[in-house]
Amino acid sequence: MQAVHTVEIQWEKNEKGQFVPKELPETEKVRPVQLVLLAMGFLGPEQPLLEQLGVERDPRSNARADFNKYSTSVKGIFAAGDCRRGQSLVVWAFNEGRGAARECDRYLMGSTDLP
Numbered sequence: 001m002q003a004v005h006t007v008e009i010q011w012e013k014n015e016k017g018q019f020v021p022k023e024l025p026e027t028e029k030v031r032p033v034q035l036v037l038l039a040m041g042f043l044g045p046e047q048p049l050l051e052q053l054g055v056e057r058d059p060r061s062n063a064r065a066d067f068n069k070y071s072t073s074v075k076g077i078f079a080a081g082d083c084r085r086g087q088s089l090v091v092w093a094f095n096e097g098r099g100a101a102r103e104c105d106r107y108l109m110g111s112t113d114l115p
Contacts, residue, residue: 070100
């Protein structure tokens with residue numbers, strides 16, 4: 001991955017009264033990246049992204065990742081928090097974020113000193 005394409009959104013209600021994101025025209029930006037960390041919140045993982053990356057999913061459509069390793073079916077791609085567990089308490093997301101950071105460090109550096 002060399003760049004990420006972003007676009008600004010505005011939340012609007014659809015015909016069912018649900019809030020859905022609407023892309024704002026002419027707001028696309030391309031930003032150079034080496035690493036992207038996704039925080040998907042309670043909406044669930046972005047399915048087109050997981051499909052594009054080839055990440056396996058569990059029966060609830062979350063990214064399948066090894067417990068306490070956070071590694072997905074694709075080498076170098078890690079998943080934690082709501083993206084891996086599904087909707088949960090924010091304290092679990094904090095804990096898994098730390099664990100995922102530790103495993104990313106181990107993957108990139110060969111070892112880690114992170115707790």
